[in-house]
Amino acid sequence: MEKKLLFLMLLYTPFILLAQQDAWVYLKDKQDVANLVANPTTILTQKAIDRKNRHSIVIDARDVPVNETYILQLKAATGITVMAKSKWFNAVHVRGSEIDINNLLTSFSFVDHIEFADKSLNVSKKIQQKQQSKFEETLTTFNYGSSAPQIQMIKGDQLHLANYTGTGMTVAVLDGGFKNVNTMLGFQRLHDAGNVLGDYDFVKRDDDIYTNATDNHGTWVLSTMAGYLQDQYVGIAPDASYYLFVTEDDPTENPVEESYWVEAAERADSLGVDVINTSLGYSTYDNPNYSYTTADMNGNTAFITKGANIAFEKGMLIVTSAGNSGNAGVGAPADSPNVLTVGAVDPSGNYAFFSSVGSPIQPTQKPDVVAQGKSCAVITDNDVVITTADGTSFSSPIMAGGIACLWQALPNKTNAEIMQLVRESASQYSAPDYLLGYGIPDLQLALNSALSVDNNAGNNTINVFPNPVKDVVYFKLPTNENYVDVNIFNILGKHLSHAFITPTNNQIDVSSLSNGMYLIKLESVNTSKNIKVIKH
Template sequence: MKYGILFIVFLFFAIIHSQAQNYYWIGFTDKNNSEYSLSAPEDYLSERAIERRTKQNIPIDSLDLPVNQSYIDSVLTLDVTFFHASKWLNGITVVTDSLRLDTLIGNWSFVNEIQLSKPSSFSTKSAKNKFADEIEVLYDEIDSAYYGGSVHQISMLDGQFLHQQNIKGQGIQIAVLDGGFYNADVNPAFDSLWINQQILGTKDVVDLNSDFFSTNYHGMSVLSCMGGNIPGELIGTAPKASYWLIRSEDTGSEYIVEEDHWVVAAEFADSVGADIINSSLGYSEFDDPTTDHTYADMDGKTTRVTRAANIAASRGMLVFTSAGNERDDPWKRIVAPSDGDLVIGVGAVDKDLNPAFFTSAGPASDGDIKPNVSAMGYRTTLQLSNGVVGLASGTSFSSPVMAGMAACLWQYFPEKTALEIKDALEQSGSMAFTPDSLVGYGIPNMRTASMLLNPFSVPVYEKQNNWQVYPNPVNNYVVLQNKGTFSGKEIAIGLYSITGQIIQQWTKPGAQKIVLSDLPDLSNGMFVLKVNDGEKSETFKLNKSY
């Protein structure tokens, strides 16, 4: 297929002869007279990428077309070297000795943006280590001996509900965008991934000549949160999913070019057919302060990396990104691209479900709920760079914990769209009715999410419920009776359709007995009632009859 040839051609031209050069982003106005056609997407997308769009009724559009080659060729007549191209944002990155590329290009009609994205002479004295503070030496029953230290990060999501049905991510492809995958080819945590051919490929967007598995450790640790498999020590949230390992981050400095690397990496993930992107990366401040973002930029649609992340999600992928570790820093807020309107930004909690002290605060600057959801990111069990299983902290790890669990959920409901899976994760959250700026919609529950996606997919075990709901079938009212010692907290109640749409919500004062006498006028059928007392969320099937 031509898409493979296209990547090879780009790789050939992307060989850089000098590291001490200026990187420029050049944006183009259009894709007129493209040699590619919307009617022949197999020329630039894999069969799996096309199937993902078809399955979710997503049309192939101009964003999918590669950058106009004639525009690229025109730029290459200058003293520049091609580095990579972004079809989604319609531009290229080049390297050159010139400090004023804009004067060379002048007023070319097809160029609408020129930005120095990384200078040849730079200092990292102001660079922030976005991986700082990260490394340190139950509704269904869960086998703690099997899960080892990872038992908390699985059980708080009720991930065992899916795992116990052997739903562990089979058939789902996850692209991991990160800063490096040190020793991921030899570490025992990933033996089963290699033996079962679950590592689908690698790509280095930053340095085409790198020794891929000798780069930074961070992506390796992230991968272990999803794909790690050492029974008794570490079990990832999606140990049977398949993975693309993509290095998009230059950990030696922090310039706006990192966002352009990310965009190209996400486009590659889309083109090969990945279902999910996990990106434990985020951007706010840079070594060149003139390119720093502001909180106003965190509006879900402004930065280049956020725009691309939204496009990735619009192609039918689930996009998970770390919300950031900034709350105890002057920045404090979420970082791009977790602000994206279609992106799932993930915050961090500890094993007691409390927000981690470092997890970045939302909301997005346009008021949208951010982070979207949260998972265990404080003292998460994972593979360390020294070859042992240990603990680490950061939203870098809560994001893959959540992404892997979502892979299992999507495997369980393969007919659902990415947007439907995203909605189920949020609506199953522990704070779904009272989202806040630290944990968003809270900690998703896989049993509840499954019931929201299909109420008939989940058996209800009455012995595990604190609440009894009657009469059922229901007509004009519902009674909720607490069967234990009631804490007296405020109760959030929601009524859903079988497709997961919210029909009505109530907030009731805490009481041993609650009567819902104001049920909406519903037709006969099956509905879902969710009860959240602030400590536990329970879900019930209701049969409505006259």
């Protein structure tokens, strides 16, 4: 009898689910906007304010939370369940029957308009696939162990040698579950440093993302960035700080997950997050009426893509998986022109057969770049067990962690500037295609390019080369300089050496210096200049 009841229940459930609709309810206004924007510490952390100020990001009405009074009224409405909220869109994601949802427009004066996830239900405005969301998926010298190939492929190891391991950078990981992350030896270094700054499950509405987690996808993803097992494994950004957010509701495929993602991105912004990694993608749903078309992957249709565009405007850098759908193409938010979309290659740098390809439908080159996504080394939720996994789920966080290290080295660059440096450093920047995008980035080259431009900016024409340097550093003096006083310091400010440089005596032997970053101070009658140089 129990089995028959269960069978009947399973048969009946899909009809119940299809009767329930998902929709975004857009609100007309917010409360006390002018005062809150004028006093941003009431709605943002100081770190978020500092990041916005550093990059000239305007604090505006989108930073003001949704009016909670409105949300309470919507929650009390007949047949309505409030699933998520978005301050950027001033919208609430609701679930209920079509009739009950439409009644909100006439019942509440603060409702501006409603957009159903099922586009056929929208009278005047239409919203526009979810790919399998788990895309099957101090100067420190590290012994990388199993993770060496995936880090060395994009020259992340060279950034580490220069002390850029993510310190001071904050990364939000938006994913499925983070099973056992709180107890694993593979993350003990992360926890001992206090670098898990917070967590939240936007699906279950609690902060227990570890013990109740059945999904280990986020655990594996996080390991590529922050995992650490002495002499066995090192994540690419082991000293960054992290927020861990669950936005993926694994058993179902529903557009509410887009809303959870946007809500998490908004929280990340308010917390001062620098980089978001999302190994998720959306295009098709359990209810086919909710699904996006290929033409919808145009960079500004999917709710999550529009949210990613705002996240970029707010100064964050979003790195996302291209997807594992091959010729079926990228999903959302990978279609956004404002995210760095990462495809996958194998350990030899060749296109991985599953990696989603771009198309002319996307307004910009997709994927942007690629990293190792086949046979990636990951630490499993069984803790010290290291295995290999396939998927752009892993090429994305490897790139995101590398970018956190690069941005640490170039803190005054904007998110757009960092993204462009990464693209320009890639192996086929001059001839991109829809398989590899601009190719495999060289993060050391990206850093050197930025330093070279910065070092030679302005009217001061003293040139220092090569950079990075192996044995000898050379100086080219302008015609109005007869000599330059040169002092070399390590990154802790300790003075290491001094020399006078002239047009004929224009080199210094630095072969005895250890690998790392150094500051060269140049002074002359006409010039005072500091230059960063990498020694390797």
